[in-house]
Amino acid sequence: MRRLNKLIQSPAYQASLAKTAAMEKERVYCKHGFDHLLAVARIAYAYLLERKNTDYPREIVYAAALLHDLGRWVEYQSGEDHASAGARLAEPLLQAGGFDGRESALIVTAIKEHRRKGEKDVSPLGEALALADDWSRECRDCGAQNTCHKFSPTMLELWY
Structure with missing residues (x-):
């Protein structure tokens, strides 16, 4: 997990998290901080x-999950889809972290796909991220249920 530590300790990764946190300071819905990213990693791997499916080593799953919302701040600033922006921002971080070209391609593809749950051409890792992204949310205790587009009453049946 040395490469993951290198990735999350990088100044560019930390800067992206800080930008997202600043832009979500007043957000009433789920935030996209490190706790969310780590929850997505654990759930996707499980x-x-x-x-x-053993095609994806733990380090690959965790890297994809820890990077999947990297472009959130870009979406808030410019309107560009955060999955596309995140994939673009992730590539140099993965290279600097020591991930090879094949590993980086798997991770970047999954980041691009993490909003495409249920579509036929999504990779297993992209599907796992999409599901984990939803399942990581603590909707049961959220005061914004009635206005959240992610929430549905049947969701609670799946999670709890």
Whole structure:
């Protein structure tokens, strides 16, 4: 997990988290800080293991999850989809972190796909991120349920 530590300690990664946090300071819905990213990593990895999918080592799953919302601040600033922006921002971080070209391609693809849940051409890692992104939310205790586009009452049945 040395490469993950290098990735999350990088100034560019920390700057992206800080920019997102600043832009979400007044947000009433789920925020996209490190706690969310780590929850997505854990859930995505467990999801893949439960499906006996061993094509993605833990470090690859965690890297994809920890980077999947990297472009949130870009979306807030410019309106560009955060999945596309995040994939673009992730590439140099992955290279600097020591991930090879094949690993980086898997991770970047999953980041691009993490908003495409249920579509046929999504990779297993992209699907795992999409599901984990939803499942990581603590909707049961949220005061913004009635205005959140992510919330539905049946969602609670799946999670709790």
